[in-house]
Amino acid sequence: MSLVVVGSIALDTVETPHGKLENGLGGSAVYFSYAASFFTRVRLVGVVGQDFPKKFVTAIEKRNVDTAGLEVVDGKTFRWSGAYEGAMNEAETKSVELNVFGDFQPKIPESFRDSDFVFLANGSPVTQRHVLEQMKKPKFAVADTMNLWIENTRKELLKLLKIVDGIVLNDGEARMLTGEANLVTAAKKIQKMGPQIVVVKKGEHGAMLVSKDQVFVLPAYPVEKVKDPTGAGDSFAGGMMGFLARQGRVTGGILKKALAYGTVCASFNVEDFSLRMFQKISKRDIDRRVRRFLSMMRVT
Amino acid sequence: MSLVVVGSIALDTVETPHGKLENGLGGSAVYFSYAASFFTRVRLVGVVGQDFPKKFVTAIEKRNVDTAGLEVVDGKTFRWSGAYEGAMNEAETKSVELNVFGDFQPKIPESFRDSDFVFLANGSPVTQRHVLEQMKKPKFAVADTMNLWIENTRKELLKLLKIVDGIVLNDGEARMLTGEANLVTAAKKIQKMGPQIVVVKKGEHGAMLVSKDQVFVLPAYPVEKVKDPTGAGDSFAGGMMGFLARQGRVTGGILKKALAYGTVCASFNVEDFSLRMFQKISKRDIDRRVRRFLSMMRVT
Numbered sequence: 368m369s370l371v372v373v374g375s376i377a378l379d380t381v382e383t384p385h386g387k388l389e390n391g392l393g394g395s396a397v398y399f400s401y402a403a404s405f406f407t408r409v410r411l412v413g414v415v416g417q418d419f420p421k422k423f424v425t426a427i428e429k430r431n432v433d434t435a436g437l438e439v440v441d442g443k444t445f446r447w448s449g450a451y452e453g454a455m456n457e458a459e460t461k462s463v464e465l466n467v468f469g470d471f472q473p474k475i476p477e478s479f480r481d482s483d484f485v486f487l488a489n490g491s492p493v494t495q496r497h498v499l500e501q502m503k504k505p506k507f508a509v510a511d512t513m514n515l516w517i518e519n520t521r522k523e524l525l526k527l528l529k530i531v532d533g534i535v536l537n538d539g540e541a542r543m544l545t546g547e548a549n550l551v552t553a554a555k556k557i558q559k560m561g562p563q564i565v566v567v568k569k570g571e572h573g574a575m576l577v578s579k580d581q582v583f584v585l586p587a588y589p590v591e592k593v594k595d596p597t598g599a600g601d602s603f604a605g606g607m608m609g610f611l612a613r614q615g616r617v618t619g620g621i622l623k624k625a626l627a628y629g630t631v632c633a634s635f636n637v638e639d640f641s642l643r644m645f646q647k648i649s650k651r652d653i654d655r656r657v658r659r660f661l662s663m664m665r666v667t
Numbered sequence: 668m669s670l671v672v673v674g675s676i677a678l679d680t681v682e683t684p685h686g687k688l689e690n691g692l693g694g695s696a697v698y699f700s701y702a703a704s705f706f707t708r709v710r711l712v713g714v715v716g717q718d719f720p721k722k723f724v725t726a727i728e729k730r731n732v733d734t735a736g737l738e739v740v741d742g743k744t745f746r747w748s749g750a751y752e753g754a755m756n757e758a759e760t761k762s763v764e765l766n767v768f769g770d771f772q773p774k775i776p777e778s779f780r781d782s783d784f785v786f787l788a789n790g791s792p793v794t795q796r797h798v799l800e801q802m803k804k805p806k807f808a809v810a811d812t813m814n815l816w817i818e819n820t821r822k823e824l825l826k827l828l829k830i831v832d833g834i835v836l837n838d839g840e841a842r843m844l845t846g847e848a849n850l851v852t853a854a855k856k857i858q859k860m861g862p863q864i865v866v867v868k869k870g871e872h873g874a875m876l877v878s879k880d881q882v883f884v885l886p887a888y889p890v891e892k893v894k895d896p897t898g899a900g901d902s903f904a905g906g907m908m909g910f911l912a913r914q915g916r917v918t919g920g921i922l923k924k925a926l927a928y929g930t931v932c933a934s935f936n937v938e939d940f941s942l943r944m945f946q947k948i949s950k951r952d953i954d955r956r957v958r959r960f961l962s963m964m965r966v967t
Contacts, residue, residue: 384848453848454842454848454849454850455848542754548684548753548754548755549754549890549891549892549893550754550871550889551889551890551891552891555891569872571850572869572872572873572886573872573873573884573886575886575889581963582889582963583963583964584873584886584887584888584889584963584964585886585964586873586875586884586885586886587884588884589850589851589875589882589884590849590851591849591851591852591855592849593849620966620967623965623966623967624966624967627966661966663881663882663883663884664883664884664885664964664966665923666920666923666924666927666961666964667920667923667924
């Protein structure tokens with residue numbers, strides 16, 4: 368089934384103990400699209416400036432991605448610069464220039480409005496709602512969010528939670544949103560705020576899914592050579608949503624498998640800078656690692 | 668098969684957001700024994716002072732625990748006092764009085780020396796080695812350790828690692844011991860220092876097992892009502908070793924199941940102060956939760 372993502376497209380400068388990349392291709396919608404494109408054709412909505420390299424547009428178009436929603440406007444592309452140290456669990460943001468992304472009012476192309484699966488990558492809940500309102504009859508809409516929106520636009524975020532089917536956020540954000548230290552309780556509280564499913568990302572510690580009738584926990588795939596964690600969360604979401612869209616329906620069992628696929632997509636993504644790993648691997652590599660991951664966890 | 672544990676017996680004063688307990692029964696060897704006693708008879712070696720309440724001795728004896736190795740000597744019992752806040756991932760130690768535990772030179776009773784399974788709870792690696800040398804022909808000996816020994820008695824710890832079959836430590840300690848930020852790499856490095864198996868405990872984030880031929884990852888059982896995390900690590904080790912001793916052999920598959928049992932024992936233990944949960948539940952409750960835990964993780 369059709370899948371659309373709306374979010375940032377960025378030029379990232381990243382420094383980790385394993386090297387540095389300047390002005391690499393990045394952004395939540397791009398990581399999401401690359402991961403999801405292994406499973407289904409992805410409809411991408413985002414904005415870049417005149418400085419956005421043509422080769423990046425070509426690279427995105429070469430994947431299974433429909434760029435009809437990629438706007439090029441006057442100005443500079445969104446830029447993020449950050450560094451990771453030690454266990455690399457958290458980025459230290461060095462600078463953020465919103466540029467053209469700051470005024471972005473996403474207009475969903477007519478040809479995208481019938482999308483069944485919708486992913487609202489991290490952004491203002493107001494914008495996320497406006498995007499969702501442009502969709503005809505989405506089957507399964509999931510939003511990502513972050514501390515900034517929880518702190519500054521809480522009311523709008525709560526409104527959004529009432530109209531999405533799922534929310535993806537990290538452990539610290541789940542605690543911040545609910546004021547609840549226990550993660551299971553926090554996720555259940557968020558579930559009561561509206562979304563059918565709540566996915567809590569815990570980075571190298573895995574993920575948790577809470578729905579009305581199940582709590583599902585999954586460790587991260589144990590990766591040894593973490594080079595650059597940028598985009599892990601969006602790759603996770605891309606793998607999950609891509610898998611769901613390919614299946615075309617959302618059941619308890621399919622959700623669990625979707626989380627395993629998301630986990631494995633994230634595990635590949637962190638093994639190199641920018642989108643390099645996704646350029647090197649095939650769907651077959653993903654399937655193989657998912658099988659290994661599941662057998663790793665199997666207790667008989 | 669027979670299982671012996673050598674470690675601390677303590678009077679703990681613990682404060683958490685859910686209450687306070689003064690001079691409760693505690694200590695690594697006690698938490699371990701309670702958890703392991705669901706699976707097999709446990710041989711306990713430890714020391715207490717004259718102030719140790721008789722009712723605690725009776726309580727321990729009422730379980731499936733052989734107290735022939737419980738020494739009562741002149742002086743005061745080991746006391747620990749700590750507090751937990753927020754997500755309760757780490758205790759803030761308020762005070763430690765080693766008292767009689769400070770000079771403890773464990774003498775293993777003759778009747779315990781033929782033990783097949785040995786657990787050396789957290790203690791000086793010198794003492795841990797002396798204990799192990801008193802055993803006749805242990806089948807599977809596992810040690811726990813902590814930052815104190817990694818920092819101050821590194822050489823002795825490395826010597827110990829060469830003669831044990833397994834080591835249990837937490838994520839921070841694994842990183843400290845190896846200087847390696849990546850946990851999988853750190854565990855593999857420790858495995859190369861001697862022990863066949865390395866178990867990394869990650870608290871609310873689960874556990875990881877690395878052996879020569881497998882990496883196994885397990886999330887924690889999602890507990891909502893965490894009242895007091897004291898003893899979670901030792902309850903985990905007790906469940907794991909108790910299960911292994913009951914099986915009588917250590918294979919890859921049995922180890923995985925042992926980790927699941929350890930995880931579930933820890934999940935019960937944190938639901939109340941001191942050893943209270945273990946006093947309330949039966950082996951049946953543990954089996955039931957293990958089944959639920961495994962089905963929670965099952966992806967088909």
